[in-house]
Amino acid sequence: MLVSINWLKDYVNTQQLPPAELGEKITRSGIEVDAVIDRSHGMTNIVVGYVESCVKHPEADKLSICQVNVGEEIAQIICGAPNIAAGQKVIVARPGATLPGDIKIKKAKLRGEESHGMICSLQELGIEGKLVPKAYAEGIYVLPEDAETGSDVITNFDLDDTVLELGLTPNRADAMSMLGVAYEVGAILSEEVQLPEISYKEASDTAASMLTLNVDAPEANPLYVAKVVRNIKVQESPMWLQQRLMAAGVRPHNNVVDVTNYILMEYGQPLHAFDYDALDSGNITVRHAKEGEMITTLDDAERKLSGHHLVITNGEKPVAIAGVMGGANSEVSDSTTTVVIESAYFASGSVRQTSKDHGLRSDASSRYEKGVDPNRVIPAAERAAQLLSELAGGEVLAGSVVFDELNKEERIVKVSPDFINSRLGMKIAFEDMLDILNRLKFNTAAVNGQLVISVPTRRQDIQIPEDVVEEIARLYGYDEIPATLPEAETTPGGLTPYQAKRRIARNLMEGAGLLQATTYSLTSEKSAKQFALEETETTRLLMPMSEERSILRQSLLPHLLESVTYNTARRMDSVALYETGSVFLKGDDELLNEQEHLAVAMTGLWLDNSWQGEKKPVDFFVLKGIVESLGNKLGVQLTFERGQMDDLHPGRTAFIMLDGQRIGVMGQLHPTEQKARDLKTTVVMELNLATLLNLETEALVYTPVPRYPSMSRDVALVLSKIVEAGTIETVIRNAGGKLLKDVRVFDLYEGDKMEEGKKSVAFSLTYFDPEKTLTDEEVINAHEKVMAALTEVGAELRS
Amino acid sequence: MEAQLQELKTQALEKIAEASNVKELNDVRVAYLGKKGPITDLLKGMGKLPAEERPKMGALVNVVREEVTTQLEGRMVILEEEAINQKLQSETIDITLPGRPVKTGNSHPLTRVVEEIEDLFISMGYEVAEGPEVEKDYYNFEALNLPKGHPARDMQDSFYITEDILLRTHTSPVQARTMEAKGGEPIKIICPGKVYRRDSDDATHSHQFTQIEGLVIGEDIRMSDLKGTLSVFAKKMFGDDREIRLRPSFFPFTEPSVEMDISCFKCGGSGCNVCKKTGWIEILGAGMVHPNVLEMAGYDSKRLTGFAFGMGPERIAMLKYGVEDIRHFYTNDVRFLSQFQRTEL
Structure with a gap:
C-alpha cells in the first residue's frame, strides 16, 4: 500500500x-x-510552459524547435517528443534544473539550434512508466489548459509529496x-479522523426506474448496491486526481475508471463501472457461472468459467467476474454516457478461489480476499456518485438499487485489565487502556471491571481478548514491556544421545580433514536414485519449479559429487566433503521414511607435503580408515563386505555392515562415472547414520593396562592374488587361541619378484597373556597352530 | 730419568694442545697414558732404579701423569663441546619452511550458527527437538491456526507432494508435534531444521533454507519473559552491549506477534551499511502462542501460556560474517567453506 x-x-x-x-x-x-x-526527488526549477510555436528542426526529422513561454521570457527549446504541438501547456525543466537520476539541465545546442531547457515527460519527473496515462506514455505530458504559465510544477501539481x-x-x-x-x-x-463529506444533487428519476437487480447467490454476495449516473462526459481526470492515483501506484485512464479506483484506494472498497447502454437489458443479475460459460475480460483474455465462479450478468450473459475483473462487453468507453456503479460485498473465499483459478490478481480481488468492511459498501457507492457528478458532469439518479442480507453488526470482545497485564507482564493502568481503545475508535464500556469493546467492522482482525492485548501493547509501546525470564522451575535441557552422537560424528569427520557441505534435498529424476542404498519408489512434487528440483533425493551423493565437480572445475584439485542430511524413501504410512544419512566424497590429494616429498592421493583405504574411526568413536563394530553398485568401480566397492545388516556403501567411482562427472580418482561413502546413532552404546569399562610384556611374530605369506587378506586374518585369529591378541597386515607385495598370480602379504601377530609373562614354549605352541592352519588353507611361507 | 720425564711431560702437553678434535686427543691419551705408552714404560722401568730412589721417582711419575691427565681432560671438555657445536651447526634447519600439513575440516557456517544457538538455549534449560521435513498439512498449517484457505498461507508458497503432504515451510510443525506429544505439560524446546518454500533461488532467496525456532509453555509465561529471553539471546550471540527492540507484527500462530531488532553490532546504532542507516537490524519473529494453537494441541489456554520465536540461520550467518549471497551456503565452494575454521571466542 x-x-x-x-x-x-x-x-x-x-x-x-x-x-x-x-x-x-x-x-x-x-x-x-x-x-x-x-x-519531488529534490526537483527544482520546473515550470509550466506554453508552447507558442513549434516547427520541425531543419537538420533532424524527429526534433522540433519550440518557442516556449516560461513566464519571464520566451525560451527556445528543442523537443524530441512525437506529441509536442503548439498551444500545449507543458512541463519545462529550465537550465539549472535537477531531475531524478541526478540529471542537470543546461543550455545546449542540438544540431546547431540552441535549446534553453527541456520539455519533460512524466517519466523524466521520476514517475514509473507503467503509471503514466497511456496517451502520454510515449511522449511529453500535456498539462490542463488552465495551468498558469511560469508557475512551479512541483508545488502546483502535488509533486511536493x-x-x-x-x-x-x-x-x-x-x-x-x-x-x-x-x-x-x-x-x-491521538487525532480525530475526518471522513469525506458526501453530498450531491439527485435527479428526480430513480435508479430503480432504469435498473433491476437479482442476486441469486446471497451467500457469495450478501450485499450489492448499484447506482446509476447519466449524462456523464468521459474524459481525462483533473490533475489532482491523476496525481493522487499515480502516487498510489494506479495508472489514470479516464474520469469514470479513475473515480472507481480513487474510491478503492480511499475506502478500500472495490467498485466497478458498467456502461449502462452496453448492458442492454436494464438488469443486473448476480449468479454462479454455468459450467463452461465464457467471458472476455478487460485484459482481452477469453476465460472459461466454472460453476463455483461468481459472475455479474445482464440477466443473460456474464459482464464481469465478480470481484475480480470486468468484462470487455460492458466496459466504459469514451462514448459512454450512462454508467452503473457497482459496490458489493463478495465473500472472500469465493473471490480467492476465482482469482486463483484464473491467475488474476487485481487491487479489487486482493481486498475482497482479505475481507472488505461491510459498513463501507454503501458509503463508497455514494462517494462514487458524488465524484462522478463533480468530475464527469453526471446526473445521479435518485436512490440505489440494493440487495442487502449482510450482517453489519460490530463484534463484542470482553477482556479484563488483569488478563491484559498478566499476558504482558506489565501494570498498565485501566485509564490508559481506555484511552488507547478510544484513540482506536473502539467503543468501549467498563462493565464490572471488564472492558466491553465494540470492534468497528473495519477491524476484522480483532476477534479474541489476545487481539486486544496486542492493540493495547502496540500503542502503549513495546519498549515499555520489561525484560524478565520465565519464573517456572528450571529444567536441565540438553541434547538427546542421538543429537550428541551426531555432533561427535561430525567432529570426527572434520577432525579427519573433511569440510561439511550442505546440498539441496530436491533433485532431478535422473539423480534421485543414483547410489541409493535401498530400492524404493521416488517421490515427486505436485508442482515443481523445475525438473532439476522435482524429486526428493534418496542419496546424498549425487549432489555432493556435483559440489566436488564445482570445485575441481575451479581448479581446486583436492576436495574432501561430507554431509549429513535426510534421504526420503517411500514409507509405510503417508509420510515418507526420512533417514538421516552421512556421505563423504573425496578426490585429489589426501596429503600434500610436496617439499618433503610426501604426496598421498585419496584412495579406497584413506576413506575406509575414516569409516573405521567413525565406528570406533561411536562404539560400533563396522565390517566391510565386497559389494557391487552401479556407477562404482566393480573391484573397489564395499558394503558397510553392522551386525550382518547392510548400512552403507563405499568405493571408488566407476571410471565411466568419473569421466561423466569430469573427475579424477574419487572415492565416496554413504551410510545410514540414523541406524548408527540410534544404537545404544555400552558402558565404558577400562581394561587394565598390561603388566606383562607381549611377544610378536611376523609371518610373510605367499597367497594367490584372489585370496583376500581378511580371509587369512580370520584363519589366523581362529587358530591363534586366546593368547593371540592382535593381527595386523604390515606389508603387501605384488611386484614382479612374485610368481604370476601370486602376492605376498605379511602379518604381524601379537601374543599376550594378561596374567603372566609368556614363555617361549607357549608362544611357539600357539604360533605352530596358526602356521598349521595357514598351511591347510594353502598359504605358504615366503622364503 | 727425571729429565726424560720432564721431556715427556712437555711433549705430551704440546700434543694435547695440538689435538684439534676428540679423536686426535684420544690418540694422545693412548699414546702417552696408554698401557704401552712411555709413562707406563717409565713406571715399568722403575724396577731398575735403586730402591731408595723409587718412591721419589714414583711420586714424580705420578705427578706428571696426573698433570697430563688433567690437561687432557680439560682439553677433552673443550673439544667435545666444539664437536657438539659443530654437529648442531650442521643440523640447523630452515624453520621458515612450512610444517607437515595436518588436514582439518570444519563445520558448515550454518551448522556453526545453529549449534551456537542450540548451546545457548541448552544452557537456559531448553531441549533440542526435531521433526520430519516432509510434513502433514495439518502440522505445518492447520495446527498452527492456519486453516485451509487462510490468507496467510499465501505468505508461504509451498511444495506439496499430495494434497495433505508437503515439504515443511517452517520448523513450527515440530512445535505442534511436541505440544501434542507432551499432552498439556510445560515445554521448553528449540527446533532447528531445513525448510522449503517455492522461491526462485537468487542472492536473497533460496527454495531450501534453515530455521531455528523456540517454544516455551508454562504457567504465567508473559510477554516480558519473551523479551527477557530474546535479550539474553541477543547479547550472547551478538555482544554484551546489544540492545533489542520489539516491533508489532503478525503471525497466525502468535498473538500478540512481534519482530525483534537488535542494535547494529557493526556501528552500535549510529547507522551504517549493515543496518541500512537505521541503527537496527531485524533478527527474528516471535510472539505469545495463539490460544487456538494451544487448544488444538490439547492445552488449556486459560491455565498455560507460552511464547515462541523463530529465526533464519542464513540471515544470521549473512549478518555475522558479512556474506552477501545466500547461495554460497549451498554451493559448497571449498574456498567459502574453509573460511569457517577458526573460533571467534
Whole structure:
C-alpha cells in the first residue's frame, strides 16, 4: 500500500511530522513502513510552459524547435517528443534544473539550434512508466489548459509529496485504504479522523426506474448496491486526481475508471463501472457461472468459467467476474454516457478461489480476499456518485438499487485489565487502556471491571481478548514491556544421545580433514536414485519449479559429487566433503521414511607435503580408515563386505555392515562415472547414520593396562592374488587361541619378484597373556597352530 | 730419568694442545697414558732404579701423569663441546619452511550458527527437538491456526507432494508435534531444521533454507519473559552491549506477534551499511502462542501460556560474517567453506 501524505492529510492531522518520523511512528506501532519515497526527488526549477510555436528542426526529422513561454521570457527549446504541438501547456525543466537520476539541465545546442531547457515527460519527473496515462506514455505530458504559465510544477501539481510504502501483514486488511491508514495514524497521534463529506444533487428519476437487480447467490454476495449516473462526459481526470492515483501506484485512464479506483484506494472498497447502454437489458443479475460459460475480460483474455465462479450478468450473459475483473462487453468507453456503479460485498473465499483459478490478481480481488468492511459498501457507492457528478458532469439518479442480507453488526470482545497485564507482564493502568481503545475508535464500556469493546467492522482482525492485548501493547509501546525470564522451575535441557552422537560424528569427520557441505534435498529424476542404498519408489512434487528440483533425493551423493565437480572445475584439485542430511524413501504410512544419512566424497590429494616429498592421493583405504574411526568413536563394530553398485568401480566397492545388516556403501567411482562427472580418482561413502546413532552404546569399562610384556611374530605369506587378506586374518585369529591378541597386515607385495598370480602379504601377530609373562614354549605352541592352519588353507611361507 | 720425564711431560702437553678434535686427543691419551705408552714404560722401568730412589721417582711419575691427565681432560671438555657445536651447526634447519600439513575440516557456517544457538538455549534449560521435513498439512498449517484457505498461507508458497503432504515451510510443525506429544505439560524446546518454500533461488532467496525456532509453555509465561529471553539471546550471540527492540507484527500462530531488532553490532546504532542507516537490524519473529494453537494441541489456554520465536540461520550467518549471497551456503565452494575454521571466542 502506497500512502501519499498529502492525500492522507485530507482525513487526519499528521501534526506536520517530517515524513520519516511519521513513518517511524507507524512502524513502531504496528505497520512496517518499507520505504519513504520523496515524490519531488529534490526537483527544482520546473515550470509550466506554453508552447507558442513549434516547427520541425531543419537538420533532424524527429526534433522540433519550440518557442516556449516560461513566464519571464520566451525560451527556445528543442523537443524530441512525437506529441509536442503548439498551444500545449507543458512541463519545462529550465537550465539549472535537477531531475531524478541526478540529471542537470543546461543550455545546449542540438544540431546547431540552441535549446534553453527541456520539455519533460512524466517519466523524466521520476514517475514509473507503467503509471503514466497511456496517451502520454510515449511522449511529453500535456498539462490542463488552465495551468498558469511560469508557475512551479512541483508545488502546483502535488509533486511536493512523500509516499509511505506500507508492508502490510495479512491481518491488516483495514490498512489497505487511505481511511484505514488515517484511523491508524489517528490512533498513534491521538487525532480525530475526518471522513469525506458526501453530498450531491439527485435527479428526480430513480435508479430503480432504469435498473433491476437479482442476486441469486446471497451467500457469495450478501450485499450489492448499484447506482446509476447519466449524462456523464468521459474524459481525462483533473490533475489532482491523476496525481493522487499515480502516487498510489494506479495508472489514470479516464474520469469514470479513475473515480472507481480513487474510491478503492480511499475506502478500500472495490467498485466497478458498467456502461449502462452496453448492458442492454436494464438488469443486473448476480449468479454462479454455468459450467463452461465464457467471458472476455478487460485484459482481452477469453476465460472459461466454472460453476463455483461468481459472475455479474445482464440477466443473460456474464459482464464481469465478480470481484475480480470486468468484462470487455460492458466496459466504459469514451462514448459512454450512462454508467452503473457497482459496490458489493463478495465473500472472500469465493473471490480467492476465482482469482486463483484464473491467475488474476487485481487491487479489487486482493481486498475482497482479505475481507472488505461491510459498513463501507454503501458509503463508497455514494462517494462514487458524488465524484462522478463533480468530475464527469453526471446526473445521479435518485436512490440505489440494493440487495442487502449482510450482517453489519460490530463484534463484542470482553477482556479484563488483569488478563491484559498478566499476558504482558506489565501494570498498565485501566485509564490508559481506555484511552488507547478510544484513540482506536473502539467503543468501549467498563462493565464490572471488564472492558466491553465494540470492534468497528473495519477491524476484522480483532476477534479474541489476545487481539486486544496486542492493540493495547502496540500503542502503549513495546519498549515499555520489561525484560524478565520465565519464573517456572528450571529444567536441565540438553541434547538427546542421538543429537550428541551426531555432533561427535561430525567432529570426527572434520577432525579427519573433511569440510561439511550442505546440498539441496530436491533433485532431478535422473539423480534421485543414483547410489541409493535401498530400492524404493521416488517421490515427486505436485508442482515443481523445475525438473532439476522435482524429486526428493534418496542419496546424498549425487549432489555432493556435483559440489566436488564445482570445485575441481575451479581448479581446486583436492576436495574432501561430507554431509549429513535426510534421504526420503517411500514409507509405510503417508509420510515418507526420512533417514538421516552421512556421505563423504573425496578426490585429489589426501596429503600434500610436496617439499618433503610426501604426496598421498585419496584412495579406497584413506576413506575406509575414516569409516573405521567413525565406528570406533561411536562404539560400533563396522565390517566391510565386497559389494557391487552401479556407477562404482566393480573391484573397489564395499558394503558397510553392522551386525550382518547392510548400512552403507563405499568405493571408488566407476571410471565411466568419473569421466561423466569430469573427475579424477574419487572415492565416496554413504551410510545410514540414523541406524548408527540410534544404537545404544555400552558402558565404558577400562581394561587394565598390561603388566606383562607381549611377544610378536611376523609371518610373510605367499597367497594367490584372489585370496583376500581378511580371509587369512580370520584363519589366523581362529587358530591363534586366546593368547593371540592382535593381527595386523604390515606389508603387501605384488611386484614382479612374485610368481604370476601370486602376492605376498605379511602379518604381524601379537601374543599376550594378561596374567603372566609368556614363555617361549607357549608362544611357539600357539604360533605352530596358526602356521598349521595357514598351511591347510594353502598359504605358504615366503622364503 | 727425571729429565726424560720432564721431556715427556712437555711433549705430551704440546700434543694435547695440538689435538684439534676428540679423536686426535684420544690418540694422545693412548699414546702417552696408554698401557704401552712411555709413562707406563717409565713406571715399568722403575724396577731398575735403586730402591731408595723409587718412591721419589714414583711420586714424580705420578705427578706428571696426573698433570697430563688433567690437561687432557680439560682439553677433552673443550673439544667435545666444539664437536657438539659443530654437529648442531650442521643440523640447523630452515624453520621458515612450512610444517607437515595436518588436514582439518570444519563445520558448515550454518551448522556453526545453529549449534551456537542450540548451546545457548541448552544452557537456559531448553531441549533440542526435531521433526520430519516432509510434513502433514495439518502440522505445518492447520495446527498452527492456519486453516485451509487462510490468507496467510499465501505468505508461504509451498511444495506439496499430495494434497495433505508437503515439504515443511517452517520448523513450527515440530512445535505442534511436541505440544501434542507432551499432552498439556510445560515445554521448553528449540527446533532447528531445513525448510522449503517455492522461491526462485537468487542472492536473497533460496527454495531450501534453515530455521531455528523456540517454544516455551508454562504457567504465567508473559510477554516480558519473551523479551527477557530474546535479550539474553541477543547479547550472547551478538555482544554484551546489544540492545533489542520489539516491533508489532503478525503471525497466525502468535498473538500478540512481534519482530525483534537488535542494535547494529557493526556501528552500535549510529547507522551504517549493515543496518541500512537505521541503527537496527531485524533478527527474528516471535510472539505469545495463539490460544487456538494451544487448544488444538490439547492445552488449556486459560491455565498455560507460552511464547515462541523463530529465526533464519542464513540471515544470521549473512549478518555475522558479512556474506552477501545466500547461495554460497549451498554451493559448497571449498574456498567459502574453509573460511569457517577458526573460533571467534
